[in-house]
Amino acid sequence: xxxxxxxxxxxxSIRLLKEAFMELLAEKPYESITVSDVARxxxxxxxxxxxxxxxxxxLMRSVMADTADTISEFLSQAVESGFxxxxxxxxxxxGAYLDENRELTRKLVESRSIEPFVFALESRFREWVQQxxxxxxxxxxxxxxxxxxxxxxxxxQTYRSWxxxxxxxxxxxxxxxxxxxxxxxxxxxxxxxxxxx
Numbered sequence: 054x055x056x057x058x059x060x061x062x063x064x065x066s067i068r069l070l071k072e073a074f075m076e077l078l079a080e081k082p083y084e085s086i087t088v089s090d091v092a093r094x095x096x097x098x099x100x101x102x103x104x105x106x107x108x109x110x111x112l113m114r115s116v117m118a119d120t121a122d123t124i125s126e127f128l129s130q131a132v133e134s135g136f137x138x139x140x141x142x143x144x145x146x147x148g149a150y151l152d153e154n155r156e157l158t159r160k161l162v163e164s165r166s167i168e169p170f171v172f173a174l175e176s177r178f179r180e181w182v183q184q185x186x187x188x189x190x191x192x193x194x195x196x197x198x199x200x201x202x203x204x205x206x207x208x209x210q211t212y213r214s215w216x217x218x219x220x221x222x223x224x225x226x227x228x229x230x231x232x233x234x235x236x237x238x239x240x241x242x243x244x245x246x247x248x249x250x
Contacts, residue, residue, distance in 0.1 A: 087109065128177070144233055162217060204239055
């Protein structure tokens with residue numbers, strides 16, 4: 054019984070530390086956030102912080118893993134096929150998450166120290182798209198890989214640009230609608246790519 058209560062307390066502390074970190078990330082650059090800042094913001098002591106994380110980088114990795122897991126979960130729940138024909142449901146889910154967590158995701162995108170996270174997320178998205186494009190020959194596989202890079206790179210860069218404010222006044226729904234049209238029209242070239250034209 055005591056172990057169960059302690060586990061709940063540990064989970065609560067971890068949640069509070071992550072929430073405090075995300076609030077701080079919205080207020081100042083990642084590089085200037087200290088363990089003391091996070092502990093103070095979470096209304097916990099430094100010892101509690103160190104009971105769960107080695108340092109701020111470790112906490113950042115945990116937050117990034119949570120974000121990647123959430124987006125991967127959206128992707129895994131999406132329709133198993135037909136992304137090229139109807140990408141809007143997936144884009145709507147991902148876009149809604151980015152919009153709801155805009156300040157955090159913007160800071161993550163802007164921080165140079167998390168480039169490995171962004172790369173890992175891009176790789177997951179590319180792999181997810183690639184799995185939804187059936188291939189039968191080596192020629193199709195090459196074409197599929199290039200198409201996947203093109204789609205994933207374009208979608209992710211567009212979201213990145215939206216997050217950092219490159220499209221002032223544009224709502225996420227409009228971004229998703231445009232991306233959906235772009236992905237759909239790009240998917241129409243797949244038959245020609247398969248034939249090597």
